[in-house]
Each structure stands twice: as structure tokens, then as C-alpha cells.
Amino acid sequence: xxxxxxxxxxETVRNLCIEANxxxxxxxxxxxxxxxxxxxxxxxxxxxxxxxxxFEIAEEKHVPICQDTGMACVFIEMGQDVHVNGNLxxxxxxxxxxxxxxxYLRKSVVRDPLDRVNTKDNTPAMIYYSIVPGETFKITVAPxxxxxxxxxxxxxxxxxxxxxxxKDFVLRVIEDAGPNxxxxxxxxxxxxxxxxxAAFLAKKALMRNTDERxxxxxxxxLETELLEKINKKGIGPQGVGGKxxxxxxxxxxxxxHIAGLPxxxxxNCHVTRHKSAEL
Numbered sequence: 001x002x003x004x005x006x007x008x009x010x011e012t013v014r015n016l017c018i019e020a021n022x023x024x025x026x027x028x029x030x031x032x033x034x035x036x037x038x039x040x041x042x043x044x045x046x047x048x049x050x051x052x053x054x055f056e057i058a059e060e061k062h063v064p065i066c067q068d069t070g071m072a073c074v075f076i077e078m079g080q081d082v083h084v085n086g087n088l089x090x091x092x093x094x095x096x097x098x099x100x101x102x103x104y105l106r107k108s109v110v111r112d113p114l115d116r117v118n119t120k121d122n123t124p125a126m127i128y129y130s131i132v133p134g135e136t137f138k139i140t141v142a143p144x145x146x147x148x149x150x151x152x153x154x155x156x157x158x159x160x161x162x163x164x165x166x167k168d169f170v171l172r173v174i175e176d177a178g179p180n181x182x183x184x185x186x187x188x189x190x191x192x193x194x195x196x197x198a199a200f201l202a203k204k205a206l207m208r209n210t211d212e213r214x215x216x217x218x219x220x221x222l223e224t225e226l227l228e229k230i231n232k233k234g235i236g237p238q239g240v241g242g243k244x245x246x247x248x249x250x251x252x253x254x255x256x257h258i259a260g261l262p263x264x265x266x267x268n269c270h271v272t273r274h275k276s277a278e279l
Contacts (some may be wrong), residue, residue: 002079002135004279006086009139012277013125014097017072018103020275021064024055027210028186028272031247035184035237045243050186051237051270066271069105070143072096072125075207077138080131089127097121099119108146128200140207142274148181148267154199157261166191166263167226173228173265174246179239182269186210187230187249190264192256201252202266207274210248223249237270247272 024032032055058065074092084091100107100122107122125143153173157165170189176277177185190201213220230252236242247270256262 002082002137004082004084004137006084006088006091008279009084009088009091010095010098012139012279013074013092013141014098014102016139016275016277017096017099017143019103020141020143020273021066021069021103021105022058022062024059024065024271024276025209025274028247029055031210032184032270034248035244038160039237039242039244041236041240041242043240043242044236045247047237048244055271063126064105065273066145066269067106068108068145068147069100069122070145070273071109071149072122073128073142073144074098074125074127075130075138075140075142075201075204077130077132077136080135081133081135082137084137092125092127093106093123096125097123128204133274137279138276139279140274140276142207144203145269145271148185148269151169151177151181152202152264152266153265154195154262156195157263159259159261161261163222165261167229169263170226170249170265171229171233173267174235175233177267178235181267182238182271183235184237184244184247184270186247186268186270186272187226188266188268189226189249189251190266191251191253191262193254193262194256194260196264197254197263198264199266200253202264205250205252206266206268206272208250208252210250210272214251216253219251219253223251226251 188205233244
């Protein structure tokens with residue numbers, strides 16, 4: 001049995017919160033640069049250039065890429081042969097608290113959805129656990145801004161809606177979102193499971209490197225098809241028009257009930273932030 005001290009978890013989460021908010025993943029940077037190079041619409045091209053300049057300044061000066069430093073979504077991949085000494089959930093929240101306070105990141109979490117009183121330290125984190133074989137312990141912090149989160153949707157389709165129903169729903173969500181999620185966007189799609197599981201799959205899809213297609217050729221082709229159709233809608237960067245509405249579409253799927261076809265779409269703005277570390 002491998003043992004990990006909870007203070008190590010806290011320190012790691014603290015650092016990941018700060019780093020994720022300042023440094024875009026390489027694949028996202030690459031896609032923004034490629035889009036800027038290939039965008040024919042002058043205004044759209046100019047905006048993509050500004051977006052590129054913004055993430056370069058954030059990286060150079062080690063400051064947040066966006067003023068919305070997000071709600072901390074923390075993904076834990078934990079081997080079944082690992083034991084954490086101390087309360088794991090407390091350790092994660094302590095790390096978020098330290099990261100957002102010591103990193104001077106905007107605190108955006110309220111203690112209750114209705115009384116709207118700010119917790120003043122960006123806790124609690126949204127924590128997702130995955131138990132795997134062995135002694136792995138991996139932490140991924142994904143700060144999620146709500147301009148894009150608010151544009152996400154979930155629908156319980158009928159099995160008879162089939163593939164075309166899934167496509168129509170995804171495209172309709174993007175149309176409804178328009179310029180609100182600060183495009184160009186990354187689109188996470190979850191298909192299958194239950195009501196809640198489909199939403200989790202859609203969020204998990206946003207963690208995948210956008211240069212990697214789904215390992216199932218059927219879903220890999222569907223990702224490519226949906227990306228092409230989204231970019232033909234002409235919403236463009238920040239909604240000014242152009243061919244760059246989305247940088248990528250990532251789909252995750254799983255089995256579901258014979259009577260159901262849950263589909264969730266979780267949208268992320270061009271600041272698709274996530275940073276991982278293994279202990």
C-alpha cells in the first residue's frame with residue numbers, strides 16, 4: 001500500500017490552481033495560432049491575434065489569462081493501492097483556498113445558489129473521483145469559467161432520435177450559445193449513461209488533448225463532422241463572424257438504458273484551462 005501525505009495533495013492543488021490560470025495547454029495554443037493563420041475574415045483574424053497576444057502576456061508575466069478564474073473542478077485519478085493520510089477532500093479544498101488566495105485569483109464561488117454570499121476563497125471545489133488499479137495518484141485542476149458553463153445543456157433524447165437527433169441537439173446548443181461563451185470554443189459532448197453521468201462525460205471530454213481523436217473511429221468521425229458543421233455556422237471569434245467558431249469537438253460515450261439516449265454538451269471558451277500532476 002502506497003501512502004501519500006495530505007499536505008502534499010494540498011501543495012499540489014495550490015500550485016495547479018495558479019498554473020492552470022496562467023498557462024494554456026500547448027494544444028489549445030496551437031489551435032488558436034493555426035486558426036489565426038487560416039482565418040480569412042479580417043476582423044475575426046484580428047480578434048484571434050488579440051487572443052494569442054493575451055495568452056502570451058499571461059504566460060510571460062504569470063498572470064491570469066482571463067478575469068474569470070473559474071470554479072475549481074478537480075479530477076482525482078486514484079489507484080486502489082494508494083492511501084492518503086488525512087482527509088482527502090479537506091486537503092483538496094485547502095489547496096484551492098491557498099491557490100486562489102496566495103495566487104491573487106478572483107474568488108467566484110457563493111455559499112448558496114440563492115443567498116449569493118461569496119465564500120471569499122473559491123471553495124468548495126467540484127471534485128470528481130476515479131478509482132483505478134495500482135498506485136497511481138493523478139490530480140487535474142480545471143478552472144471553469146461560467147460564461148461558457150452557462151451555455152451548456154443536457155437533453156434526454158429518445159432512442160428513436162438516433163444519431164441525427166444527437167447531431168441536431170449539439171448544433172442547436174451551439175446556435176443558442178452564439179457569442180456568449182467567448183468563442184472560439186471547445187465543445188465537450190457526453191453520450192450515454194444516466195442524466196448525471198452524461199454531464200460528467202461532457203466535462204471529462206474537455207480534459208482530453210484536442211489533438212487526440214476518440215479511439216473509436218465512429219466517434220472520431222463524428223467529432224470531425226460536428227466541428228466542420230459548427231464552424232460553417234459563421235458565429236466566429238467573439239461572435240463577429242468568420243470560420244473559427246470552435247477549436248475542437250471532443251466526445252465521450254458509455255452504455256445506457258434501452259429506453260434512453262442522454263446527451264450533454266459542455267462548452268468551454270477559448271481559455272480551456274487544465275493542468276495535471278502525478279504524486
